[in-house]
Amino acid sequence: MNLTDYQCSGFFDEMFETNGQIRPHYQVLGDRIKELYLDDLVEKQQRLDQSFLEQGITFTVYNNDAGTERIFPFDLIPRIIPKDEWRLLEQGLVQRITALNLFLYDIYHEQNILNNGTVPRELVMSAPHFRPEMMGVDVPQDVYIHICGTDLIRDDQGNYLVLEDNGRCPSGVSYMLENRAAMKRAFPNLYSDSQVQPVDIYPDELLAALRHTAPQGKVNPTCVLLTPGVYNSAYFEHAFLAREMGIEIVEGQDLIASNGFIYMRTTKGLERVDVIYRRIDDEFLDPTVFRKDSLLGVPGLIDAYRRGNVTLANAIGTGVADDKVLYYYVPRIIEYYLDQEPILQSVPTYLASVEEDRKYILDNLESLVVKAANEAGGYGMLMGPTASKKEIEKFRKLVSENPRNYIAQPVVSLSRHPTVIDGELYGRHVDLRPYVLYGEKVSIIPGGLTRVALVKGSLVVNSSQGGGSKDTWVLH
Secondary structure: OOOOOOOOOOOOEOOEOOOOOEOHHHHHHHHHHHHOOHHHHHHHHHHHHHHHHHHOOEEEOOOOOOOOEEEOOEEEEEEEEOHHHHHHHHHHHHHHHHHHHHHHHHHOOOOHHHHOOOOOHHHHHOOOOOOHHHOOOOOHHHOOOOEEEOEEEEOOOOOEEEEEOOOOOOOOHHHHHHHHHHHHHHOHHHHHHOOEOOOOOHHHHHHHHHHHOOOOOOOOOOEEEEOOOOOOOOHHHHHHHHHHHOOEEEOHHHEEEEOOEEEEEEOOEEEEEOEEEEOOOHHHOOOOOOOOOOOOOOOOHHHHHHOOOOEEEOOOOHHHHHOHHHHOOHHHHHHHHHOOOOOOEEOOOEEOOOHHHHHHHHHOHHHEEEEEOOOOOOOOEEEHHHOOHHHHHHHHHHHHHOHHHEEEEEOOOOOEEEEEEOOEEEEEEEEEEOEEEEOOOEEEOOOOEEEEEOOOOOOOOOHHHOEEEEEEEEEO
16 A cells, blocks of 8 residues: 555644654554555455454444444554553553542542532532432442543644543443454454554453452452343443453343342342442432432342442442533642642633633634533534534523533644545544553553544544544554
8 A cells, every 4th residue: 555645744643753754653554554455455344344243343323314233433554552652641541540539439428629629519519420329328449430431632742631531331442352353363463563462351350340349358249240231332342341251241120139239130049249330320220219210220229339238330420520520620639639740631621610711612612612511422512613603503502501511622633543444544533542440459451442533524533423443552
């Protein structure tokens, strides 16, 4: 393939310097791409797409006339991160999850950070995912966020920035693992020559983290994965992870609460459950406490949880740390609990609940990205520069009527990466979701899910909005 026609100007390109030279850590990959015939690459791509389809590696898109079940698009050109760069990311991610866990413990116990005004009390109390039911409840090992998927982007200078934290039920890790398996099949020699750190340790690390936070005194705890069922958009991932960890995948109807404990129905009778890796949002977990119309949860689960007889991962109430308004305060949270400067910087953020910020937002909607505080998957968002006048006016009304629910940020020129589109190599915008596990220690899988905006010019990488993914290679 000819790389000389590739356009790398205007953005930070992961593979190429501004003068068109291949970055040193991409040299082995660049040499291999030059040797490839375009037809070979297209054929490999088609074989992998067919393999993904046969294995059921899909996701579900709701509210779309084109159909709901889709292959998660996968691009064959891997993203590569040198080990020194990765080490900095690891340090920043460890710092971040440590501070967020301390924050969650505090707001559900003494609330010191709220009492002294470091974080405004009203913002936490009004957060949709703040759970008063968790006040004073101790969770095993004081770990609230066991699994975190922190989204990182790079600006036009190549600086890593945290875009958001996903501390409720972060998804996508199965695609990270399947992408790696696919790349090993497609380019076995390139993979071995590149000295890539493995990611297949994730299921073992996840299981170890779950077991570490089991109720006190449980030596060999029984862990299960609780799924909403086969119609959930991430069901493939639920089944995949349960299988890889060697634990049961269950739905709410498979569990029963009795005398303050949770049991699983089996062919041999009831078996006590100690740890639930739940992939169900808080409000659906127990109809006796949250939504009374939920058929997905387990009546009595929260009682057993509050008694300390079962562990939920992630803990109930972690969604406060996902709130995009609270994102603004994470640098202060890090400084407050750890007495450290943030290693990873945040995107500059304006809060619509602050009068001065709100005026700025309303005056500059056409040049900002406006986000609802608790939406995910690219929904509830205005991309000002590409929005219609009708969309801008819609958000002007939304922000004015409910300022607590909106933030705004400048448009960040996400880094780009060579991506195969219709048999040609084009630059497409990417982000990175590393997966962080908090058990006996903080463990970060070397790589993560690189998501790529396949639509030309788009900065939205979410699969639900037309995005795909790449394998992420962290070098030894």
